[in-house]
Amino acid sequence: MSLFSLPRRPLLAVGTLILPLVALAAPVAAEPPPDDAVVTANRASGDISVIDVDDLSVVDYDLPGEAEPMYVSHDGENGLVWVGDRASSTVVAVDDETFEVVASVPVADGVFHQWLDESRDQLWVAGTAGATVTVIDTSTRSATTTITIPDDLRDAGATTHDVFVDGNHAFVSLVGLDDGVVLRYSTKSFELTGRIDTGGDPHLFARAGRLFVASQEAGTVSSHVPATLRLVETVEVPAAHGIFVAGNTVFVTNIAGGGDDALWQLDRSLDITAEPVDTDAPVPHNVAVTADGTAFITHSGGASNAVSVIDPETGAGQLVTVGTNPFGLAVVD
Numbered sequence: 001m002s003l004f005s006l007p008r009r010p011l012l013a014v015g016t017l018i019l020p021l022v023a024l025a026a027p028v029a030a031e032p033p034p035d036d037a038v039v040t041a042n043r044a045s046g047d048i049s050v051i052d053v054d055d056l057s058v059v060d061y062d063l064p065g066e067a068e069p070m071y072v073s074h075d076g077e078n079g080l081v082w083v084g085d086r087a088s089s090t091v092v093a094v095d096d097e098t099f100e101v102v103a104s105v106p107v108a109d110g111v112f113h114q115w116l117d118e119s120r121d122q123l124w125v126a127g128t129a130g131a132t133v134t135v136i137d138t139s140t141r142s143a144t145t146t147i148t149i150p151d152d153l154r155d156a157g158a159t160t161h162d163v164f165v166d167g168n169h170a171f172v173s174l175v176g177l178d179d180g181v182v183l184r185y186s187t188k189s190f191e192l193t194g195r196i197d198t199g200g201d202p203h204l205f206a207r208a209g210r211l212f213v214a215s216q217e218a219g220t221v222s223s224h225v226p227a228t229l230r231l232v233e234t235v236e237v238p239a240a241h242g243i244f245v246a247g248n249t250v251f252v253t254n255i256a257g258g259g260d261d262a263l264w265q266l267d268r269s270l271d272i273t274a275e276p277v278d279t280d281a282p283v284p285h286n287v288a289v290t291a292d293g294t295a296f297i298t299h300s301g302g303a304s305n306a307v308s309v310i311d312p313e314t315g316a317g318q319l320v321t322v323g324t325n326p327f328g329l330a331v332v333d
Helices: 151-155
Strands: 037-042 047-052 058-062 069-075 080-086 090-095 101-106 113-118 120-125 132-137 143-146 160-164 170-175 180-186 194-196 201-209 210-215 220-223 231-237 241-246 249-254 263-268 284-290 295-299 305-311 317-321 326-332
Touching: 037 080, 047 069, 069 113, 080 113, 090 113, 090 263, 101 143, 113 249, 120 160, 132 160, 132 263, 151 160, 170 201, 180 201, 180 210, 180 241, 201 241, 220 241, 241 284, 241 295, 284 326, 295 326, 305 326
Parallel strands: 069 326, 113 160
Antiparallel strands: 037 047, 037 069, 037 326, 047 058, 069 080, 080 090, 090 101, 113 120, 120 132, 132 143, 160 170, 170 180, 180 194, 201 210, 210 220, 210 241, 220 231, 241 249, 249 263, 284 295, 295 305, 305 317
């Protein structure tokens, strides 16, 4: 019998269930991170919101535990976004592309404002509970030192609030007194090197040879020489609070105007350069400005979930929905 004359066998036994072929679905690719983004720290919802600067789409990312995110800094040198968490007394390091948590650094209690100087790998974080500032080495992701303000100020009821780092100097604002105080520290020795008295509730920004101080209680913005702390100029801006310098423009928010005259623009001589811009939501808190000059403003408050996006040249703006009670924000590019 030849091979070709062998009896044929059934391919399947009788009663065998024949299943249809099903094509396996290809895995869904993760949404690529935006090329340029603004990240907000949302104090009440315990997350951060990543706003795509191009199309204003928003993705939220949770932080570990029952977090209370306060402020945020972009560390392009190390590819991180640093988020201060008041609830856990830590600063959380998040990858600036995946926005996944990669590290957490313990700091002093009462986490509030923070500022990063990439050139020195230093992140300074205010701790209101003990009137302190913790300095983090961002290259090693560890705390270098914790500074406590002078005893006379602490005994009088002062505590740390805002902080700004600029080259050889770090500036720390104090609240809790009748008026404001700004302390200057060395970023090398961490020693106190100067002090100025200001209007109450001072917020800080230093750029190109000037320290700018916005005082909400005094309703002023003043400029000082960082090396000497000499006062150069003062201008009135109602309820001046959030402050950001981009190019030759000093942007300042009017936090208490209910959205009327919410965003002010000054030049570095503190001359007003444009009519104030209104916002569609109240409590314009902090401001950050992208490379193309677009201003992003958080609107804070227990149930607020809005960020204004404003073209300062035209005054045109719109609201973007983010997590609850957005506080600090930073440009990630």
